[in-house]
Amino acid sequence: MSAASCLLSEDQFLCCICLEVFTDPVSTPCGHNFCKNCITQHWNSSPLCECPVCKRKYYTRPELHVNTFISEMAAQFQLSAQQEASSSSTRRSEQQSAKPGEVLCDVCTGTKLKALKSCLVCLTSYCETHLQPHQTVSGLKRHQLIDPVKSLERRICSKHDKPLEMFCKTDQMCVCVVCSVSDHKRHDVVPLKEEYKVKKAGLVKKQAELQGMILKRLEKIQEVKRSVQLSKEEADRELEGGVQFFVDLMESIERGLDELTEAVKEKQRTAEKQAADVIKELEQEIFELTKRSSEMEQLSSSEDHLQFIHNFSSVKAVPPTKDWTNTSIHPPSYEGMVVRAVSQVEKKLNDQMKSLFEDELKRVQWYRCYAVLDPDTVHPRPPQYKGNDCRCVLSNLGYSSGRFYFEVTVDKWSTWTLGVTRKDNVKGQVQLSSSNGFWTLCLCSDGYVVSTEPAVHLSLRSKPVKVGVYVHYDEGLVCFYDVSTAALIYSFSDCSFTEKLYLFFSPWGHTQPTPQSGPPLTNPLRNDP
Known part of the structure; x- marks a missing residue:
């Protein structure tokens, strides 16, 4: 099966609908193969079942049969393709050259590969391939390997060509074994590994201190944020109270203006009604007098002596009228109305301001301190x-x-x-x-x-x-x-x-008691008498 699959190309295992290697391959009555899901969806989207390859039409959906042979061949082909892809990837990875900044293998010729380890004895960095002798040869196994580093010569004593394996605490420098018994013989010299542990412990402690400083600063940030939030809440409360105060104030002013306007208009309406009543009464008297004057004029032009004498008594009398000598219409007085209206608004404003000041004083009294x-x-x-x-x-x-x-x-x-x-x-x-x-x-x-x-x-x-x-x-x-x-x-x-x-x-005055004889401070811990 494996040998046969190697002779077949990928095209022979592709579904003509999805163009991918067969998944659950099935065969139609006309002998063509498709992925089961592909041919099913194809027929579901078409009113008539038709073979996508030979265009054969089926008026009733035919039964699909699983093609076991094609299924096994496709599975074998997929497995082989995956193995080939994995092998190729591994080979590419093994042959991958080092990236900029990475330590290079000192043994590689041509394209330098990435170093896997550095040897402090050989003073050489090795890639995975060239490192194998250090992992297999008994003599090389004893060499000290470290993670790849550059400038290995800096780890060798320039005077004795020995590894820097000791640390001189007196001079605070790395030295070799020969230096420790010669130039640094009377100094406090310890193994490099021991000093590493000490300094690492100190570094861990310092790092813990830094973490503590970071934590304190994070707490300070939270404190500042809480302060900002409290400030915002206080600002919102202050703004809300201020807006309400001015709304009430404007309503009081508008209400006072409306009341003033209504009072002035009411006075004017009363004066106008009084004047209208007088005018109406005067007009009625004028009408009566004009009527009597017309009757007199008509009677005076009469040539009938008997008729004149007969009507004279009724015409000569003046109709009853009112004595208007002392009657007059005085304009209403508006003096003081605006002042009284403003006084009422002022009283309301004073009441509101008193309440506002009391609330303000209560707020600041929260910060009362005891002092002597x-x-x-x-x-x-x-x-x-x-x-x-x-x-x-x-x-x-x-x-x-x-x-x-x-x-x-x-x-x-x-x-x-x-x-x-x-x-x-x-x-x-x-x-x-x-x-x-x-x-x-x-x-x-x-x-x-x-x-x-x-x-x-x-x-x-x-x-x-x-x-x-x-x-x-x-x-x-x-x-x-x-x-x-x-x-x-x-x-x-x-x-x-x-x-x-x-x-x-x-106290400004030598005749008055001094603060020493009785401090004028209110004790916040007790009520004043």
């Missing part, structure tokens, strides 16, 4: 003390990141200064200004002033009893709140903080 004024930072009293000299004190703790919030009771002082500053700012005389590192709110003889440049004077509706100080270090934001009314007093924005910030307080 540090007696060691009290500004010393000058030798020539004057009543208007400013003495100040800082909190005992400083902050260099994040957010923090303090509340300070200020109603016991007639003048005071409150805010945040750097620690080194209280060591001498310095002007309180944001450019000098003071972000403060002050109550002085001129009223309320903030330490901007130039200073800004504020007009507050009420005198604060307790002032809240909120700082967002990373955003460069300092805000002052009237805690009692939840109103925002002032905000410093876009500040540049580079050092720790401390709570700053000055």
Whole structure:
């Protein structure tokens, strides 16, 4: 069977429909062979069964018979073809030349093949064919083989022509056995393999450290992503609240405008109706008077003396009319309507803003911190003390990141200064200004002033009893709140903080109690009385 198949060509085993070697070959009554699936699909797609080769027509689908002989021959041919293809592939692989960058066989002549191993004794790299003696000859089996490498001469001692098999820890270099007992005799020399294990262990440890650093950075990435997500959620909430606030505000304004428009129009409609009623009544009287005037004119032109005298009494009387002397139509007064409408909108706006400020204050109060004024930072009293000299004190703790919030009771002082500053700012005389590192709110003889440049004077509706100080270090934001009314007093924005910030307080007045006798800070761990 095998010999016979070798004499046959591939064309004799091809299906004329799929042009591939037969799969499950069957024969038609006319003697032609096809793949069973091919002829079945061919006939299923045609209304009439017809042989694709001889065109013989079958009006009833004929029975297909499996061609055992053709099936066996086709299977044998496929097996032979596969074996031939595999053998050819193996031969091509064995004869494949090395790719650029790969180590070449030093023994090959002509086309250099890829080296499989390098011998440290022979200082030669071998392909699979030329490596066979090292795998079969007993003397060559003892040679040290390694994965193929270039520049084998670098592994040989240039002085003694011996393999570099030792490592000098003193000089941190590879040496040969002869070097270890001569030039490096008094040095700490160990076998190269031993040093390899030590350095490999160190490398593994260093790699573990790198993996730990990578892990920390991956965790930091997750932390940053979580921070971004929290920031987005906070931004969405803030935007949602802001949009709702302005929607309510616009609805209030539109509602106030509609009410004002309706009130003005109602007044105008009332005035127009009153005027229309008067005009209608006047027109009715004019009609009656005109009618009587017409009767008088008609009677006066009469030449019948008897008729004239007879009708005179009824015609001469004037029809009953109203005295219009004191009757007048005054235009309606619209004064104050717009003001009242705006006042109502303002009241609604104030209510909404109060609610907004209260919510804002509650949010920043989440960052309330416990702080105590540090007696060691009290500004010393000058030798020539004057009543208007400013003495100040800082909190005992400083902050260099994040957010923090303090509340300070200020109603016991007639003048005071409150805010945040750097620690080194209280060591001498310095002007309180944001450019000098003071972000403060002050109550002085001129009223309320903030330490901007130039200073800004504020007009507050009420005198604060307790002032809240909120700082967002990373955003460069300092805000002052009237805690009692939840109103925002002032905000410093876009500040540049580079050092720790401390709570700053000055009572401004030597007759008032000093912070040492009673710090004006609210303790966040208890409620103020």
